Amino acid sequence: MIFVERQKISAWATLDLAGPQLSSLPPSLLADSDPWGASLAPTPDGFGGASLAREASRILRVGCPSHNCGGRCLLKLHIENGVIVRIDTDDASADTMPKAVEPAGESRSDYQICADIAGRLNLREAFTEGRSERDWVDVALSSYRKSYPRLPSLREFETSNAGVHKVAVTKPAIAFEDFRRDPGRFPLSTPSGKIEIFSSALHALGNASEIPAVPKYIQEWESPFGAEARKYPLQVVGHHTLARVHSTMNGVDWLEEAFPHRVFVNQVDAAARSLANGDEVRVFNGRGELTIRCRVTRRIMPGVVAIPQGAWWAPTDTGLDRGGSVNVLTSERWTPLAFGNAQHTVMAEVVKA
Amino acid sequence: MSQYAFFVNSDACSGCKTCQVACKDRNNLEAGLHWRRVYEVTAGVWQKKGEAWTSTVAAYNLSVACHHCLEPVCGKQCSVDAIWKRPDGIVLIDQARCTKCNKCRADCPYEAIRYDAATNTVSKCDFCLDLIESGQPPACVSACPNRALDFGELDDLKRRYGTLDRVFPLEDPVVSRPALVIRPHRHAALVQSREPEVANWEEL
Numbered sequence: 144m145i146f147v148e149r150q151k152i153s154a155w156a157t158l159d160l161a162g163p164q165l166s167s168l169p170p171s172l173l174a175d176s177d178p179w180g181a182s183l184a185p186t187p188d189g190f191g192g193a194s195l196a197r198e199a200s201r202i203l204r205v206g207c208p209s210h211n212c213g214g215r216c217l218l219k220l221h222i223e224n225g226v227i228v229r230i231d232t233d234d235a236s237a238d239t240m241p242k243a244v245e246p247a248g249e250s251r252s253d254y255q256i257c258a259d260i261a262g263r264l265n266l267r268e269a270f271t272e273g274r275s276e277r278d279w280v281d282v283a284l285s286s287y288r289k290s291y292p293r294l295p296s297l298r299e300f301e302t303s304n305a306g307v308h309k310v311a312v313t314k315p316a317i318a319f320e321d322f323r324r325d326p327g328r329f330p331l332s333t334p335s336g337k338i339e340i341f342s343s344a345l346h347a348l349g350n351a352s353e354i355p356a357v358p359k360y361i362q363e364w365e366s367p368f369g370a371e372a373r374k375y376p377l378q379v380v381g382h383h384t385l386a387r388v389h390s391t392m393n394g395v396d397w398l399e400e401a402f403p404h405r406v407f408v409n410q411v412d413a414a415a416r417s418l419a420n421g422d423e424v425r426v427f428n429g430r431g432e433l434t435i436r437c438r439v440t441r442r443i444m445p446g447v448v449a450i451p452q453g454a455w456w457a458p459t460d461t462g463l464d465r466g467g468s469v470n471v472l473t474s475e476r477w478t479p480l481a482f483g484n485a486q487h488t489v490m491a492e493v494v495k496a
Numbered sequence: 497m498s499q500y501a502f503f504v505n506s507d508a509c510s511g512c513k514t515c516q517v518a519c520k521d522r523n524n525l526e527a528g529l530h531w532r533r534v535y536e537v538t539a540g541v542w543q544k545k546g547e548a549w550t551s552t553v554a555a556y557n558l559s560v561a562c563h564h565c566l567e568p569v570c571g572k573q574c575s576v577d578a579i580w581k582r583p584d585g586i587v588l589i590d591q592a593r594c595t596k597c598n599k600c601r602a603d604c605p606y607e608a609i610r611y612d613a614a615t616n617t618v619s620k621c622d623f624c625l626d627l628i629e630s631g632q633p634p635a636c637v638s639a640c641p642n643r644a645l646d647f648g649e650l651d652d653l654k655r656r657y658g659t660l661d662r663v664f665p666l667e668d669p670v671v672s673r674p675a676l677v678i679r680p681h682r683h684a685a686l687v688q689s690r691e692p693e694v695a696n697w698e699e700l
Contacts, residue, residue, distance in 0.1 A: 385512055396527035397520050401513040403698060411542055421698065440695055441553045445542050 252276065345480075353479040364476065365490040367446055375428045375490035377412065377448050381469035384451030393455050404454050404467050405438035408493060411445040413437070416493060423496040425463075426450065428489065431471030433464040434496050448493060452486075499566065499585035500623055501650035501675035502637075503657050504559050507682050508644035511536060511557035518639030519561070522624060529610055531621040532561040532636050533700050537664055539690035552690060556681030558663060559645065561636065562587060562608035562621035563674030570600040570609055570672075585650070585675060586625060591617045605667035606674070607700070623647075653677040664692050 251259075254276050261270035274282065281297045288294045294308055321329035330336030334343055346356035353361065365371050367378060386402035387393050406426055408418060418424060420439040425432055426448070435450065443449055450469040457466030464471045473486045511534055519525070519532040540553035564587045571579030571587070578593035579600055589600075589609070594617040601609045601618060612619040624634035632638070637645045646653065660678045661669045664687070669676075681687070694700070 397517050400527050401516055401699060409542065441538055441540060441542065441551075442555060442695070444551075445544075445549055 254279070350479060363488050364485075365474070365488050367490070369490075371490050375492050376446070377491055377493060378446060379426070379469065379472055379489040379491045380447060380449045380487050381452035381473065381489075382449050384453065387451070387453045390453040390455060393453060402451075403438075404435065404451060406435045406467075406493065407440050407443045407449040408437050409443050409445045409447070410439055410441055412448070412493070413439040416495065418493070418495060424493050425496045426472065426491050426493050428472055428491040430474065431462065431464065433467050433469075433471050435467035437493070448491070498583065499650040499675050500564060500628070500647065501585070501653050501677060502561065502563070502634075503646040503648070503653045503677045503679075505642075505644040505646075505657075505679040506556050506558050506663065506684065507679055508642045509534070509557040509559055509681075510642055512641065514639050514641055515559050515636035515645060518635045519621070522627075522635035523622075526614055529612055529614075529619070530700065531608075531610065531619070532559065534559045534696075535665060535694050535700065536696040537687055537692050538695040539687040539692040541690075554683045554687045554690070555695070556683060556687060558666075558678075558681075559636070560606065560608075560666070560676075562623075563606055563672075563676045564621075564623060565672035565674045567673045570604040573599040573603055586623045586628075587620075588622055588625070589617075589619060591615050591619060594618060605671045650675045650677070664688050665694050 258267055258271050261267050277297070284294070284297050284300075288296070293310075295303065295305070300306075300308075317323070319331065322331055326337065331338065333339050340357060342356050345354050348354050355361070362368055365375075367376065383389075384402055384404075386395075386398040386404075392398055406424060408416075408424075413419070418437055418439060420437070422437050423434060424437045425434050427433070433450075450467065450472075452469050454467040454469070456464055456468040456470065458464050458471075462471075469486075469489075472489050472491050473484075474488065476485060476488075477483060478485050513534050516530060516532050516534060520529075523531060525531060535558040536555065537558065538553065538555040540551060542549055542551045542553065544550075564581075564585055566585075568579065568581055568587045571577075571581070575597070576593045576595055578590045578595075579587065580590075581587050591612070596617055598611075598618070601607075601611070609618050609620045624632075624636075627634055634647055637647050646657075654677055657677045657679055660680060661674055661676045663678050663680050663684055666674075
């Protein structure tokens with residue numbers, strides 16, 4: 144099941160909130176892969192193809208038949224030169240929640256999946272450090288309580304059945320209250336200690352075109368005003384839909400009929416492309432293409448289309464995604480300063496399928 | 497005479513369809529069978545002024561089920577009397593008697609009676625009769641996160657919420673006198689003046 148050339152592996156759970164290696168990685172890098180490329184064509188076991196192992200360094204999400212399913216798949220393999228150097232998950236809270244039903248079939252928590260994979264590599268003990276899921280929650284909570292002692296312990300949480308720790312709001316919150324009252328005594332954490340319109344720290348980065356030192360308009364990398372708009376004239380937004388939590392709950396019939404997976408297209412754009420409500424359409428750009436039915440609506444601006452994110456990737460042999468996963472259109476170029484996902488900076492074209 | 501009725505506050509409805517899903521969960525309805533459903537009503541146009549788009553678009557949601565009408569026209573043509581009205585106003589269908597003639601579906605002005613594939617007959621909202629009789633609200637009412645639904649005696653609801661029983665796209669209440677009280681969306685008048693349409697027919 145695991146492709147690995149040598150048993151040179153170290154693995155550990157990263158729930159302790161202190162894992163500097165993981166926390167130093169921006170979220171967009173966690174999916175550092177080419178989801179529609181041939182190199183990741185799915186294999187029968189749901190993993191990537193053989194060429195994956197030749198990649199110098201990547202992090203692969205596993206534990207789900209579609210590793211392109213979005214942010215809810217929290218199980219990751221870290222691979223360097225074809226060797227898994229680390230397995231991690233940051234989701235081990237299921238064990239502390241009240242159980243409504245027994246797990247169906249072979250379903251299990253991310254942590255159990257990770258531990259079982261580690262077990263197949265004879266590394267269960269190294270991964271779990273002998274801790275159960277509850278133990279890891281206890282470790283995380285205890286660590287947090289060092290900086291926030293008013294938080295109840297896990298045992299107190301369990302016996303009180305409080306679920307949520309509430310802190311009473313006794314006075315209105317005022318932004319930078321101390322600073323505004325006495326800026327000399329309570330300076331801000333900026334270099335000048337003041338609110339900075341011109342940021343010397345940003346100026347020092349020397350990337351004025353992408354990170355200006357003063358607030359100003361910057362044309363996006365992909366924009367209706369750029370040359371790319373001639374080929375791909377429509378902006379794509381991958382909004383959260385009410386039917387799913389990212390990819391979780393995809394495929395539940397009661398939810399899919401309530402909110403069918405559709406690309407939302409304004410009447411003006413639909414008319415220009417001879418699209419009728421409900422037509423099967425192809426949405427594509429230089430990175431990928433998908434098919435999906437369209438909802439012609441006036442509730443979106445002309446020039447913009449929306450594809451709810453989180454739909455499960457279902458590629459054909461040529462890479463065309465019939466699942467309607469907006470991820471095949473998005474760039475993995477991260478934002479210059481915060482290293483965040485720029486998943487709404489996307490241009491594409493829509494045609495009748 | 498007593499008459500149970502629903503109240504819907506369209507102004508508070510976000511269109512989340514929790515009511516619809518709660519109904520299906522409570523009554524174990526297959527996909528495709530909607531006893532409760534939510535209209536998405538839209539109106540208005542987009543116009544280009546120079547390089548900018550301006551819009552007059554407005555919209556609202558309206559959650560509806562069976563209105564348990566005071567004059568249930570659905571039952572008028574039923575040759576086997578499978579549809580009847582209880583003394584508390586709740587309209588019920590006896591599926592065992594149903595001859596599948598579908599006249600009730602054609603006659604109901606609100607499309608409240610649905611084809612029921614599980615029994616190959618028809619079915620509709622029964623006001624969660626078992627819950628009502630044990631003193632609890634119908635599943636849709638208790639599920640609404642925005643508290644946009646309520647139920648009770650029609651006269652009480654009218655006293656509390658007013659007497660409106662029609663808003664686009666609902667039929668003229670003169671046909672069957674629905675036991676329904678509506679608080680319209682704040683933009684309802686605006687929307688209805690701009691050639692409104694139901695935007696989500698495939699979901700209904």
